Amino acid sequence: MVGADGSDLRQIAVPARFIAMVLWGFDGNTVYLGGYPKAGPATFFIWKASLQGPTEVVAEGCGLLTDISQDGKHLLGTNFLGQRVGVTEFSLPEKKCTQLLSGVTTFNAYFAPDGKSFLYAVASRGEVAIHRQPWRDGKLAGPDQVALKVPFAFSLSYGGNGYDFSRDLSTIIYARPGGQADLYLLSQK
Numbered sequence: 788m789v790g791a792d793g794s795d796l797r798q799i800a801v802p803a804r805f806i807a808m809v810l811w812g813f814d815g816n817t818v819y820l821g822g823y824p825k826a827g828p829a830t831f832f833i834w835k836a837s838l839q840g841p842t843e844v845v846a847e848g849c850g851l852l853t854d855i856s857q858d859g860k861h862l863l864g865t866n867f868l869g870q871r872v873g874v875t876e877f878s879l880p881e882k883k884c885t886q887l888l889s890g891v892t893t894f895n896a897y898f899a900p901d902g903k904s905f906l907y908a909v910a911s912r913g914e915v916a917i918h919r920q921p922w923r924d925g926k927l928a929g930p931d932q933v934a935l936k937v938p939f940a941f942s943l944s945y946g947g948n949g950y951d952f953s954r955d956l957s958t959i960i961y962a963r964p965g966g967q968a969d970l971y972l973l974s975q976k
Contacts, residue, residue, distance in 0.1 A: 788818075788838070799818065799836045799842065800841075800842055801820055801822075801834055801836065801842050802824060802825050802834075802842070803820065803822045803823060803824060803825060803832070803834070804822075804823050804824065804825045805822045805823045806820050806821070806822035807821055807822045807823075807831075807851055807852075808820065808821040808822070808851065808852045808853065809821075810852065810854070810855055812835075812855065812859055813855065813857070813858075813859040814859065816837060816838045816839065817835060817836070817837055817838070818835075818836045818838075819833060819834070819835055819836075819845070819852060819855065819862065820833070820834045820836065820842075820852070821833050821834075821851050821852025821853075821864070822851075830847060830848045831847075831848065831849070831850055831851045831852070831864070831866070832844060832846065832847050833845040833846040833847075833849060833852050833862060833864070833877065845862070845877065845879070846862070846877045846884055848871075848884070849862075849864055849875050849877045849884035850864025850865050850866045850871075850874070850875035850884075851864050851865050851866070851867075852864050853865055853895050853896050853897060854896065854897045854898050854905070855898075856898055856902060857898065857902040858902075859879070860878065860879050860880055860925075861876055861877065861878055861879065861924075861925050862876070862877040862879065863875070863876055863896050863897070863898060863905055864876070864877065864896070865893055865894060865895065865896050865907070867892055867893065867894055867943075867944070871886060871889075872889070872890055872891065872892055873886055873887070873888045873889040873890055873891045874886075874887045874888040874891055874893065874896045874905070874907060874920075875887060876925055878925045881925075885925065885926075887920070887922070887927060888907075888920065888927075888931075891907065891909065892909070892910075892943075893907040893908055893909055893943060894908070894943045894944055894949070894950070895907065895908070895950075895951065897954055898922075898954075899919065899954060900954050900955060903921065903922065903923065903928070904919045904920055904921045904922050904928075905919075905920050905922050906918065906919055906920075906934065906952070906954065906956070907920070908943060908950065908952065910940060910941070910942070910943050911940075912940070913939070913940050914936055914937060914938060914939065914940055915936075915937045915939075915940060915941060915943075915950075916933045916935070916936050916937070917933070917934050917935040917936075917937070917952060917956060918931045918932065918933055918934060919931065919932050919933075919934040934956060935956045937959060941961040941962075941963070942961075942962075949961055949962045950962070
């Protein structure tokens with residue numbers, strides 16, 4: 788960790804062989820990290836690192852960390868390999884992992900700006916649809932809806948995360964196998 792001006796460089800010790808995601812906690816003093824541990828099974832771990840204390844394991848096998856709820860109480864994750872494919876949620880107060888969506892193959896899931904739903908992309912033949920899933924306090928709050936259909940297809944994984952979208956769904960970026968990334972500005976009517 789280092790200040791924006793390059794000062795106060797310090798190391799956060801994390802027992803990981805691979806870190807895929809790092810997210811700031813809303814308190815400004817906590818960092819959540821998601822990835823694979825140095826030893827053990829190839830399952831995703833989530834670590835919590837305090838700027839004033841040690842790093843601790845928060846969850847094991849609850850998916851790849853992708854986002855934190857606005858109240859800082861819920862971690863959103865995805866499993867895109869293995870038997871638990873889908874979107875997961877880890878409740879920090881309850882220390883409990885819940886499978887929110889089963890059988891959904893997606894790489895990222897993000898809380899929407901209003902905090903009342905989360906967004907995730909699903910690729911199908913010739914298109915990608917971004918779904919909005921109503922959510923409240925760690926639970927699904929209604930059926931999902933297609934929030935945006937992109938009239939072309941792209942891979943959700945390309946040597947790692949192959950795409951991203953803005954939470955207001957105005958912009959999508961993705962990698963193409965030719966080594967080129969395209970940026971599209973979408974206007975919604």
